[in-house]
Amino acid sequence: MPTKIEKDSVTGIETTGHEWDGIKELNRPLPKWWLYVLYATIVWALVYYILYPSIPGLSGYTGGVLGYNSREAVVTDIAAARSAQAEFLNRIDAVSPEEVRAEQALFNFAMAGGRTAFADNCAPCHGSGAAGAVGYPSLVDDSWIWGGSLDDIHQTLLYGIRADNDETRSSEMPAFGALEILSREQINDVAEYVLSLSGREEDAEAAGAGAEIFAEQCTACHGEAGEGMAELGAPNLSDPIWLYGGEKADIVESIRNSRAGMMPAWVNRLDGPTIKMLTVYVHALGGGQ
């Protein structure tokens, strides 16, 4: 609205109060139907208020005469989607992960379901692309601490690692330093030897001394050449993949205080078909054996 009402001297009509290059615009009215359209939208809004849930109160909201409720509609939609999925889920429930992998229709369904379940449950630790992080294994490479076959993955998913479940997978590496099994110097020597397993070492003499200690203390689980043992959950020490970091300081820390990561037993949290879908999905990420 113009701040100052000004009338055009020729026609006596109010101007809009603006001036462009000496030309002032008359304040000419809009057509009536334009106004009616505005009224129609207001009526439309009022009808909506009456028909649908709308006005909030302290303890609830007006229900609307149609009885429609978007929350209930969502619940119905979800139920419909679930019953549509039920056929697939029941079949997945009945067969082994290998059979899911082998049948194209089930596999496609499991990949889609597994992707969603992974994002909801696994991504916080293992990353959205399953790349892992320090302390959280990568699921896309070919190195598997507890084995990378469908059954191994299924087992790990079901019962977890060092989890609150009777059937959980568990292995304990002694804290060689904290329990005073090895001295500082011995730990240093073993660390140098472990470095040499993947082709790195700084001190050949220390590594030589470490080899003896390794043979005594470590080969039972990690194997003669440090190649690891999936049955015991002992990581391969001869490859360049390190769960807790492959620098000497990381290795020293692992030997001295030990590490014991935990993964939940998903059998307590997810249903059978979902865990099978996750198994197939993780196996297909690129590292499955």
Place this chain on the structure above:
Amino acid sequence: MTATETGIPVDDVRSFKADGKPPLYEARNRVYPKDVKGPLRRFKWIILIVLLGIYYTVPWLRWDREPGMPDQAVLIDLPARRAYFFFIEIWPHEVYYITGLLVFGAVGLFLATSLLGRVWCGYACPQTVWTDLFMWVERKIEGDRNARIRLDKKPLSRNKVIKKVLKHGAWILIGIFTGGAWILYFNDAPTVLPQLLTGEASLAIYGFVGLFAATTYTLAGWAREQLCTYMCPWPRFQAAMFDENTLVVTYEDWRGEPRGRHRQGQSWEGRGDCVDCRQCVTVCPTGIDIRDGNQLECIGCGLCIDACNAVMEKVGRPRDLIMFDTTLNQINRAESKELSYKLLRPRTLIYASIMALAAAVMIGTLITRPSLHVNVLHDRSPLFIPMSDGSIRNGYTLKISNMRNPARAFDVSIEGIADARLDVSGQTTGTGTNARLQVGQDDVATYRVFVTVPRDDVASESTDLVFIVEAPWSGETTRYKTVFRGPDK
């Protein structure tokens, strides 16, 4: 100073209420365009018949494509994400052709406007075409201008009700035909038309027919010139395409004024040629007086020219008191100077060259476009995967669009990094540096592929890598440049 003293018609100052205040909203000033005969009107009918003819017949044209593909010449297949235009098949990734068409169309509109004024508005705009058709129906049922004004003033009678019902019925029928034809561009015409008639078509199709019927009926039947004056943005900036060399509907006020009634035998000395018969106003579809000069509401249809020429012939004065002319020539005529028509002006040349450029780019890309299209998406999480043997692996999503022929197999290879190995997830054969991948007819196949490179060959954080997809039977290849990511050395 009163309005009459200034020479401004009192007419223009009418919108006052009894208390002297202007009303907030203006009541509609109903326009009753009178029928007119003449060359421009005839031309307008021809354009109308041609345009509506194109609109209603195009969906019925057939075009032979490969088995399993639609045989409709012009079809926008939304569920299948394809658009067909005779020999051209547009895929979703090629929607930029629409941008090209829009650029071409917009600049074409600018060019036509700067040359010939608002010929689009007056002759080719759908609003004009359908409004003209609706007015023709109205005239056939209710009579011409005077009969319609009388009918609207009369109280409701049986005769009036019958006429009104007939008119609106015919309008709604045309609206349904309009909406029905629109649907045929999005569905196979011979399939969907019987479905429409027998009630077997989907609710969505009936909804769209209803929507287009309703908008046609409202816009062409009721809104008419209100759409041009109040809703359409085009009149508001069309003046930017005009200059003194643009052909627009003009009134020669130097010849016509002072206007006034003229009796037969009276001398023409000291007076203008305009006999103030107001025929130009009564035939105008937007209800304006062209003698006030060029104005926003004028759609440049030239019906006033036909009306005025008929009158000029009757009173024995030269034709073209109102005509398509340039403002420059109007001045030249008034001063008896030589006339000049300049079609080639900087703005028309620029518009024409932009159009030529847009057309050339579109035709060029259409001719050279491949029959396969490749898209490679490098995994972002994780960027790379260190493997237990020390090599580095990258994951890619490879999409191959087989855009024309029947199902066929493509050869995929990689280039750019020594000793790189290509693996296709879920494929038992074809690992190494090559893979043969099957793609269905007119389909997109998605494959997960892995590229593994020995640690020593990974030179830097990011190395260029090229995917080469080849059609073995034609030798046609598409190269897609992407990167191979590795750890910082």
